[in-house]
Amino acid sequence: MSLHLQPVRVATGSDDTESQLVFSGGFLVAVLVRLSDDHGEDAGSWFLEAGFGRVNDLIQHTFLDLKEAQDWIECRLAGG
Amino acid sequence: MTSAPKPSIDILIRKLESIAPLSDEERRAIEGLPIMIRPLKPDQDIVRDQDRPSQCCLMLEGWACRYKLLSQGKRQIFSLHIPGDIPDLLSLHLEVMDHSFGTLTPATVAFIPHHSLHELTARFPRVAAAFWRNTLVDAAVFREWMIGMGRRDATQAIAHLFCELYLRLQAVGLAENHMYRLPVTQSDIADALGITNVHVNRVLKVLRAKGLITLVGGTLQINDWMELTKFSEFDPTYLHLKQQAG
Numbered sequence: 001m002s003l004h005l006q007p008v009r010v011a012t013g014s015d016d017t018e019s020q021l022v023f024s025g026g027f028l029v030a031v032l033v034r035l036s037d038d039h040g041e042d043a044g045s046w047f048l049e050a051g052f053g054r055v056n057d058l059i060q061h062t063f064l065d066l067k068e069a070q071d072w073i074e075c076r077l078a079g080g
Numbered sequence: 081m082t083s084a085p086k087p088s089i090d091i092l093i094r095k096l097e098s099i100a101p102l103s104d105e106e107r108r109a110i111e112g113l114p115i116m117i118r119p120l121k122p123d124q125d126i127v128r129d130q131d132r133p134s135q136c137c138l139m140l141e142g143w144a145c146r147y148k149l150l151s152q153g154k155r156q157i158f159s160l161h162i163p164g165d166i167p168d169l170l171s172l173h174l175e176v177m178d179h180s181f182g183t184l185t186p187a188t189v190a191f192i193p194h195h196s197l198h199e200l201t202a203r204f205p206r207v208a209a210a211f212w213r214n215t216l217v218d219a220a221v222f223r224e225w226m227i228g229m230g231r232r233d234a235t236q237a238i239a240h241l242f243c244e245l246y247l248r249l250q251a252v253g254l255a256e257n258h259m260y261r262l263p264v265t266q267s268d269i270a271d272a273l274g275i276t277n278v279h280v281n282r283v284l285k286v287l288r289a290k291g292l293i294t295l296v297g298g299t300l301q302i303n304d305w306m307e308l309t310k311f312s313e314f315d316p317t318y319l320h321l322k323q324q325a326g
Contacts, residue, residue: 014282
């Protein structure tokens with residue numbers, strides 16, 4: 001099932017505010033936050049701020065771009 | 081800050097005396113322990129999960145941690161160790177290691193044979209009691225660790241850890257004036273508290289912005305000790321130090 005992204009701003013208590021809600025089949029499955037310049041070499045990466053159900057992961061990954069993030073989320077939703 | 085003297089077993093005496101009294105004779109007996117000093121690189125295992133050690137490892141210089149590796153590269157750090165600590169003291173009585181222990185920074189360690197420690201503790205029951213007390217304090221630190229991971233938010237947990245490390249380092253003469261070398265990485269802190277690098281980075285910014293800490297070039301300055309302890313609900317009772325400062 002393809003993912004649907006919706007841009008939002010998330011109050012993370014930091015400069016990391018640019019975010020995307022990630023929906024699958026109408027369900028919110030993840031919140032991705034773009035890391036600000038505060039994060040040095042990780043700046044611009046997308047951080048799994050929250051994942052729900054199968055997308056929940058204690059590691060809370062960081063992805064180079066939204067495509068990589070979506071691929072990972074789809075893999076998790078597929079049971080991978 | 082006190083400059084580091086030549087690494088020796090004196091640091092163990094200093095550590096033990098921070099939690100229990102020792103007589104001159106007991107001190108001399110500890111000084112007489114046979115030790116084998118080894119320099120180690122960062123991220124080098126000293127004892128691995130499932131090992132059956134025949135010696136204990138005293139930290140003389142540098143930092144180490146006890147940890148366990150999980151699937152997908154996840155690492156949980158259970159405890160951070162500084163000079164004066166014997167992180168694998170438990171191997172004296174528990175034959176098989178149930179976790180690993182390795183350096184985080186360049187380190188100098190002293191290996192002490194188990195049989196020598198058994199002889200020492202048999203001859204000097206108060207030294208045995210000091211070691212026991214040491215492991216009990218370790219257990220108390222673990223209890224605080226559990227609270228930090230389970231019930232404190234990331235900002236409080238890191239602030240609490242900074243307070244704890246200051247008092248532990250101060251007890252062995254490696255910190256004063258609310259300042260110390262903090263040679264561990266953000267990733268180490270994240271693995272210790274069960275959070276992410278991203279959270280550690282955010283929290284450090286918040287603590288700096290509040291004026292509570294300054295962290296430059298690996299040196300941590302606690303700018304407002306009272307406020308940091310209040311903010312993190314830090315109560316040093318669990319360290320059971322003979323002389324607590326603040």
